[in-house]
Amino acid sequence: MPKVRFLQNGQVKEVEAKEGDSILQIALDAGIPMEHACGGNGFCTTCMCHVKEGMENLSPRNDREENMGVMNDPERLSCQAQVQGDVEVEVIEY
Ligand code: FES
Numbered sequence: 028m029p030k031v032r033f034l035q036n037g038q039v040k041e042v043e044a045k046e047g048d049s050i051l052q053i054a055l056d057a058g059i060p061m062e063h064a065c066g067g068n069g070f071c072t073t074c075m076c077h078v079k080e081g082m083e084n085l086s087p088r089n090d091r092e093e094n095m096g097v098m099n100d101p102e103r104l105s106c107q108a109q110v111q112g113d114v115e116v117e118v119i120e121y
Pocket of ligand 1: 063064065066068071072073104105
């Protein structure tokens with residue numbers, strides 16, 4: 028099972044994830060607060076995270092991320108990035 032390590036406010040939480048789940052879903056399932064104003068549909072940027080390690084273990088950027096201007100590393104929309112291997116992400120606070 029892929030492992031996802033979340034960094035937030037100086038705290039670290041590592042969880043096991045089901046391959047194919049989004050970073051947002053994994054965070055919410057683990058009780059990690061993450062903004063998701065559009066409900067995880069890729070139409071806002073409140074779920075933005077910074078990928079510190081394992082960008083290659085995420086699904087490629089999709090049209091929704093590109094439409095929202097999320098084009099450059101380390102930024103990803105947590106609701107669109109599906110986990111395929113181990114990753115470390117920093118939760119961005121707004
Ligand atoms: S929750 Fe809105 S883009 Fe991810």
